[in-house]
Amino acid sequence: MGKKVIFLADMESFYASVETARNPSLRGKPVAVCGDPALRHGIILAASREAKAYGIKTGQPAWEAKRMCPWVVFIHPSMQTYIDYSIRITRIFEQFSDRILPYSIDEQFLDLTGLENIFGSPHKIAAALIELVWEETGIRCRIGMGENPLQAKMACDCFAKKTSGAFFELSSNNYAFYTRPLPIKSLFGVGHRMERNLNRIGVRTIGHLAALPRKMLQRRWGVNGEVLWLNAHGIDYSTVDPDTAHEQKGVGHTATLPRDYRRQQEIELVLLEMTEEVCARTRRLGKIGATVHLYCKGADFNNPTGFSRQKKLPESTATAAEVFPTVRTLFRQHWNRMPVRAVGISLTGLTVYSQLKFSFGSCYRQEEILAKTVDMVRERFGKTCLFRASSLKPGAQFLQRAGKIGGHDS
Ligand SMILES: [Mg+2]
Structure with missing residues (x-):
């Protein structure tokens, strides 16, 4: 089998670069994209090259950055714009290969194996990609190359980002x-x-x-x-498979509530119902999840509050009984007591559910048996034939949502 040609392309100071690209008056200035500069705990999400020269770093509190460089330009993040730029960059890469795996908003893996005959040596392709991204978006891109994704990632993080050439190649020979x-x-x-x-x-x-x-x-x-x-040892058996992007996305659900929810009990009730729904859908795929993500959005449009946080579960699972405690912990840790208007829950890090895992050690887990039974009953007799008594309490959304979903399905 021939050697593979895998690239990891990383965008330099991505958020800050996008801001500079779409507003040329910022060019050459120290720019920092920052959560909320008015708040003491606003943190730096990205710093331009010029800002970095002052020692400003990602993850640093805004007040500290201001002290290092009083004329730093703070900019609010525009996530949708960053996502649009990320997609534009993917489109550029798609001119070279259809095997592309976005790894994060500013990093993408490309498999270019076998394309040398069309586009020339990998070095030439890398140079072309870097040039195209710069010309079409105004963003600097660095590329690490390897025989597998791990080598490409190491080539990029440890070398390409640190050399002016913006390209570095690792292989099994030189790793x-x-x-x-x-x-x-x-x-x-x-x-x-x-x-x-x-x-x-x-x-x-x-x-x-x-x-x-x-x-x-x-x-x-x-x-x-x-x-x-x-x-x-530079060994990695994974491939750049666009389908795994869907795996990473996981199963999620977001809902806007019919009114502002203010009471902790009511919000937690909806969170429980949504956790159940997300878990049921995950089980239907025959999967379990490793991480749960909770998103809560405030009601006041002019004073946006809310949070989006994730936490690894103690163990991969797809039962609400095991996922919900983590959801509740996240909620209690991050909720600032402001009214809530929209909530979202997702399970990510999905893997194929293995019977072995559950029968190991202790006997079959009660939570599993219960969840599976509920799935079976609902499948036969309809979603609303069986639900938690708490879903009859004020604020509950299950019955309404079930009706809505039923209407769409039929
Ligand atoms: Mg980057």
């Missing part, structure tokens, strides 16, 4: 040479906690990690240990 001297935290998949764990056993560089036996890492950290070993 060890280039990555082993790097600090362990630059390895893909190593977060703060894992960095500390690894430091504790004397691992400070990727080379140190690569020298450890696979078995030992497996024993210590299970699947995560296995993945660490693979990453340290």
